Each structure stands twice: as structure tokens, then as C-alpha cells.
Amino acid sequence: MGPTRTTTTHPHRPRRSVLAVAFAPDGRLATGSVDKTVQVWDRQGRLLHTLTGHTDDVTAVAFDTEGRLATGSSDRTVRIWDRQGQLLHTLTGHAGSVMVVAFAPDGRLATGSVDKTVQVWDRQGRLLHTLTGHTGLVMAAAFDADGYLATGSIDMTARIWDRQGRLLHTLTDLTGGVTALEFAADGRLATSTDDGMVQLRFAIGDEADLTAYAESRISVILTPRQRNELGLPLDRRFP
Template identity: 30%
Template sequence: LLASGSDDSEIRLWELHRYRAKTGLAGRIRPDPIDGPAAGVTTVATQHDGSSVLALAFSPNGLLLASGDKTGTVTLRQAESLEPLASFQAHSVETRSLVFGPESRILYSGGGGGPSSIRIWDVAHNELLARLLQDETTWSLGLTPDGKTLVSGREDSTVHLWNVSEPSHPALIHSLYGYRMSLTTLAWSPCGRWLATGDVHGDILVWDVSNEQPMQRYEMKCEDGPVYAVAFSPDGNLLASTSGAAAQHSVRVWDPGSGTRQAAVSLDMVQLSVAFAHGGRTLLSSGRDGTVHFWAIGSLDLQPMPQQIHVEPGLFYSTCNRAGTLMVTHGGGKPVEVWGIVATTSEPPTLLHTLPGHRATWCAAIDADANLLAYAGPAHAIALWNLAAPGKADLLHTLKGHTNQITSVAFSPDGSQLVSCSFDRSVRLWDVETGRHLALLGNHPQFALGVVFSPDGSRVASIGKEGLLCIWNTHTGEQEHVLKAPLPYEGMNITGVTGISEAQRVALKVLGAMEK
């Protein structure tokens, strides 16, 4: 039997003995197409909630089929009838990979939505045995034939080897680090000269985009892990960042003109967002602990302030308007909430609005005048709200055009336009007053992950998973520049080099080395 699952929420079993393989061109094996009335589908099961099936695994004894879906649920089924036997919430967001132990009693699941993206289950008793600490989504799992070593692949191209000879007491054996160029965040300075980006390797690059040919000026290194967020202060004299991995995370403040660090604080929980308030005197950060932290910016460190906001832990984000007078919090299954930040640094924020609708909001933005709010949820649409009336929030438009998860939204400086990007790779421009789609600025080769307007509104910058920083002209819709950080071995000449294998030579060239 072959089991298949898809976005249509169906699990299908196929009888493979009906099919033969025949030789195609160049000696490749080309299977006969499986379609039509004699397709050989023996059994079909449908997810009760209509969620996409992302992972399937047969138990070695052939009695069980485990399925994982987009909601993070794992369902155990009788292998031949697909009758459900048990189900449990394995991960808070999605279950991406499943593998059984050799005795069919232990199930390993990999997914996302929390710091423990690998979990070990005793399926005989429906019991969670252990959690393996990982910040990034786990996309794939494999098990050695003896069942003693688990291999996991993370979203950041890292491979971990785990000793699972005692499933209830797993231990990390070794980590193998791949290389990817993915940019994670960006910010444009108020003066318009500097454009800052952060990446998965902990590097912050500051680009000078004031000339016809932009150039990289400074590189700041966050040693503790990937950069999650960057933000400029209102006067542009400071650049804040959040970064980290595992149990080590930091909020830092830099001088963008020199690339030197000004202040920092360490935390044990990832901080996914950072913003300035109180005219740049206060820094806000928020993350998976469900807390918005307020920090007083000192000469060497960041001092915690008393006015914190606490909600339930989860993927939690916050953002402010340019003046730092209004804040929106969202994500982690929580409603979108709008807070007023009072002028004095001693009083806590005031909850102004709790907006109906999405509880899985990935991104949000407030315009400069704090009159407009845009956020995007799981329905591939953007909700645009009017916050101008005291104590009242009105839905203005629902903007539709993207075909996958929207990852970032940003208002133009005058609030007349909105830019958005998505996992569908596109960067789109919208008219705020009418809700009309103005232009498709372009597409990234891979997922588009972030967008921002220039201070004069004439340009938009976007970043993608492939590591490109693109600058678009909002008047003509044309792409002005495509910037990319240098690869780790950029320009290294390996012509005639001996003592390295062919695989090493290929890897060096992929990472920027040249051979004449």
C-alpha cells in the first residue's frame, strides 16, 4: 500500500501491485500514470476539520498509519481501513514530519509553533515522553534502522543527530550546519540614507542607498543566532535588533553610522519584535513568552521598566507607529489588540481596541498618524481598519489578491498607500482610500518575507528567503536595484588548489569561491 495526503484534506490508500514501471529515456524509471477509473484507490479518509495533510507514516508492523496536519494534530488510524483510533495535539501550528520507532510503539513528530519542535510519543498509552528544544520549524525526521539515532532537519538548514536509545531521555549527539542566505527583517532609516537588513546567520547589514549605486557600509554580528527584527529610532541615530537561538537571546542597540554596539540585554526567551517609543527614549520588544517588555536605553545596557504587558505564551508580535504613541499586538492565537502608549514612561499602556476576526495574524502595521491599521491573517487577505474615531474602530476594506500567507505589510509615509508581500513571492501595492489593487511590483525567486517604504514614499524595499534585497520605484513600478550580501567565500580563487575533495570544491564554489 501507498498512502498519500494533500491540501484537499484527504488521505488515500493505493494498491501498488497493480502498477508496473517501464524504462524511460536515459535509463530512468518512469512509473505508469495513476489516474482514471481504475486508479486503484482502496480507501479514502477525510480530515474532520478540513485541514491539509502534511505528514504520513506507517508503523513498521503495518498496523497503524499516523497523519499530521496543518493544525498540528496527529491522528492514529488503522492502516487498512483508515478508521481513526486516537488523535492528539502534537504541535501548536503544524505537524511536518512523522516517523515510527522500529517496535511501532514510539512515534516521533516534527513541526512548528514553539521552542520544542520535535516531540516523542508513546502511542500505546497516548503519552508525551520528551520534547527536544529547537526554535526553528522541523521539516523532516529520519531514524536509523536500529532506532537509536534520530536525524532532524530544521528550516534554517541545520541537521541534528539525537541519541534516542532511551526515548524518554533523548540527547543531542551532533549538529551539522548548512548555509542559507535568507533575510529575515529590514528597516529604512528616517533620513532615507540607510537600509538595514538582518539574516538567519546573525548578521545585520547596513546599506547606503542614497546614491545611484547602493553599497554595503557596515556589518554588525549577533553571535547568539538569527536576527528576528530591526528598527530605527525616530531620529535615525540608533538601530535596535533582536536575535538568538535555543535559550540565549538578546536585544541590542547599535550606532548605524559606525556599526558599533551601544547597549544590550540578554533574555532566555526569543524576542520576535522590536520598536521605539517615547520619542526614542524607550525600546519595546516582544516574543514567545507572551510579554511586551519596555526597556530604558542606557549608555551600556537596557534597563527593564515596570510597564509590561502579559498575555498567554505563543508566537507573539508587536509593532508601533513612527511616533511610538500607538502599539498593536497580535499572533499566537490571540486577538489583534491596539494599545495607547502614554507620554510618561512610568504608566502602562492602555488597551483601546480588541478587533474581531483573525487569531492567527502574521503581520500588522500602523500608519504614521496612528489613524489606520492593517493586518493579515490566514485567509490570504488584508484587513484595513480606521482608528481615527475615539473609542471606535471601523473596518474600511478587505484587500484580496495574494494567493498564499501574507508575511508583511507597511504604510506609505502619508498613509495613502499600503505595500504587502507573501509566500506567493509577490510584492503588491494598494490604494488605502479605495482598497484598490494598484500594482504588482514584482516577484521574488522564493518567499517574499518583508516590505518597507522609503521615508519619502517613492520607493519600496523587499526581502526574500533567497537572500535578495530588492528596491522598487512606486511611481513607475520598476525594480531599481537588486542587492545581495557577499557569500562567505566570495572572490576566493581556488584555481589549482590541491588537498580538497571534489565535493569540497563544489561546496566552496557554491559559497562564492571562483575557479578559472
């Protein structure tokens, strides 16, 4: 492991400065901040670009497999940038702050918002689908290798959608608002909720699921109160 590097260019606001980070396949890092900018860094921690244009907090960032960058903001827009930091598209479909952006392997982009919707866009920035059904703000979105989309909301559900934007499943056995989710390479879906629980499910459509308190290899750091409620040592982590 190489030396640790710290980047400090964004103007500092205690506890609130940087809201989103994401790595590109080539090792570049994007950081989005309450200063309304996005900064892109190389593998050595050197600043490559400062991207401007958003008019409010930058709340979400994500790279696609080719190195394009999507940024979402409380200004209700999403911006797509090329590898050189040039603006390609500005997406303006949402009626609320954008909380999450996620690329599919084929270059489609999903954006989730405070307006309770998810929008799916093609590579040219054209709106393909507006996905409705969540009853709370959408905090999480992820595509699997086949292009299926999972979305998570503070409404305590996760939803699975096909490539045509049709709802396949609604997961309603979650124990809190969904704050993050991700597909594993083998198709399993991990969901994290705001009560500290992580659930790991088998392939889409499989009814069986494991929690991080059992055999899951997803690590969960529990608060002292949660560890005490489970009767665990105060320094216990999973797995």
C-alpha cells in the same frame, strides 16, 4: 555611503540567530535574537545596551518616534524600554508568541500574535482594543500617518482598522499569506505575501491597485523558479 560594519555580539546559531531588527529615528539599531536578548547599537556599530528579561526568542522589535523601543517574544509578552534601556512596561495580553510590534504616530502600539489577534495599547501600556477576525497567525502590522491600522495574516487577508478598533476593510484578493505590510507617506499600502508577490494599493478605500509586476516602485526579488514561470530573464529585478 560609509564603510560597512558588522555586529556580532549575539551568540551565533547558524541561520537562526537574529530574528528582528529595527532602526530608531536617531539611527540606533535594535536587534532581537534567539538568545532571548535585545541589543541596541549606535550609528558606529558600538553596543549601547543589552536588554534582558524575555524568557524565549525575541521575534519583533520597533521604535516609536521618540526613541522608545518595543520588543515582542515567543514568551507571549511585549516589553517597552526607554532610550536608556530601562524597562517601562511589560504587556501580557497575548495567548501565543508575539510576531509583530508596530507603533502609531501618536504612541499607540499594535501587537500581533500566533493567537490570531491584534492588541492595541496606549502609551502607558494599557490595553485599548483586542482585534479579532483573522483566522491565522498575525505576521504584520503597520499604522498610517492618520492612525489607521493595517494587519496581515497567513490567512491570506489584510484588514484595515480605524482608531477605535473598528474593522473598515478586509482585503481578500491577496495571493498568499501576508508576511509584511507598510504604508507609504501618501497613504498607499504595500503588502508582501509568501508566494513572492508584492501589491501596492492606493489610499484606503480605493478599489484600484497595482502589483510590483507593473508600475509599482516596490522592488521584488523573485526566485529563479518564479522568474521562469513569468517568462523573465533569470537576472531580472523590479522595477
